[in-house]
Amino acid sequence: MAWLQTAFSEDMNTPVTEHEIRDSIQEIRTKIMSQGDHREEDVHRLAELTQNLKGLHSPQTLIHIGNSDHNTDHNTDHSVTIERRKDLQDQLRQEVDEHIQEGRVSVERMQEKVGTIQQLKEALREEEKQESSEKSGHSEQDWYQVEYNRAQERRRKIKEDHGRMIQEEVEKMERELGQEQTDGPQRELLVLGRERQVLILQMEALHTEALEAERDLETQYHRHQHELHSLREESLQVFRVFRQVSEEQRRVSEGRYRTLLLEAIQDAVYLSSQNQQLQADNKQLRKALAELKDILCVQGDLKGQRVSQ
Template identity: 65%
Template sequence: MEAHITKENAEKVQERVARIQQLKEALMEESQLEYNKAEERRRQLKEDHGRLIQQEVEKMERDLAQENLPRDLLVLTRERQVLVLQIEALRAEAQQAEKDLQDQYDRHRAELHCLREESLQVFRVFRQVGEEQRKISEGRYRSVLLEAVQDAIYLSAQNQQLQAENKQL
């Protein structure tokens, strides 16, 4: 019975350790997927901004070809517009990257908390199994010791009886 309890508890611990490993692998896969999605969003945002800036540059070139305004003033105005667009694009990309990082950090933190709790639970079960095994062993040793003391008392009584019989003989 004791061996069955120990084996059953050991199996529980092994199942929990396997569960922790599965959670760890799932976390790694999910993190990679989230990273890939965030990277794709930033790439798409950068492409969109690049197209917008390219359209603005082309508009500037068309306007320069058509306008009769002083060329330097028109170039400066259009260059300023392109620079403003580039700055806005960089800000938006930086904000998206910061948001992605914060989301990923929050997710990792929550998942790490869950994994830590699961690990602590496994260690509690492991400690409980060890404690149960210690109690079982202690009980077994106590019963063996009690039997040995009882045997010693019985043998001592038998020895005294035999000695008394020997004296009578």
């Protein structure tokens, strides 16, 4: 695609705004669907315009936009990518249908048609690859990293708060035990009771931390499930498009071979009828020649008799 970008930058009449690029894309699409000549040039031009429309929404072009508009721009880029992919799919179906309806054409015309279809398939494959990379781009990865860091920081703060609370409870227990004047078994029971309170507090803190970690793990699990579902849907979409294109190609090939077979049968029938006609004509000519020989022989005999007389 680099040569397309170079050619685009060297063209002084190339549209520079998104509105102009979209209008040019629509004009070329209309031209491709309505005309049958110069398809390869039109496809190249369409690829140039779609590439530069994609460049208008690239991170380098939109670097001056604030972080508050990041989500809106990402959704716009994604919708533009989907629109480009849909346009290429429509053009591919249109080309295949026209290729089927044209019937028997010259070899040059067939090669031109096949080349146009192959270029549209390559452009569609590039758009699907670009859409896949946009879905798993740096912005999404950064967002996941930010969410992970936030969850980790939240758990760290909870752990620090629990540790501080337990430390305060231990210090309080030590102060209260220092103020107690009892000795012997009663003091031991009092110490055990205070230690039990501290242990219960520690268990509650650990339980809270475990629940928080489990909640974060569940959130992460659902997020990965969503990503897996999106990836599966994308793969199925790519497979459906590939299968559809393969079916179209198979249908085109079957139509071509069926047409060739029908033409071969018609030619064979025509040649057979011509052969029969030639054989009949040859038979008639032989019969006429034999009759002519008989006439000549009779005339020769009559002439000989006259001479002898």
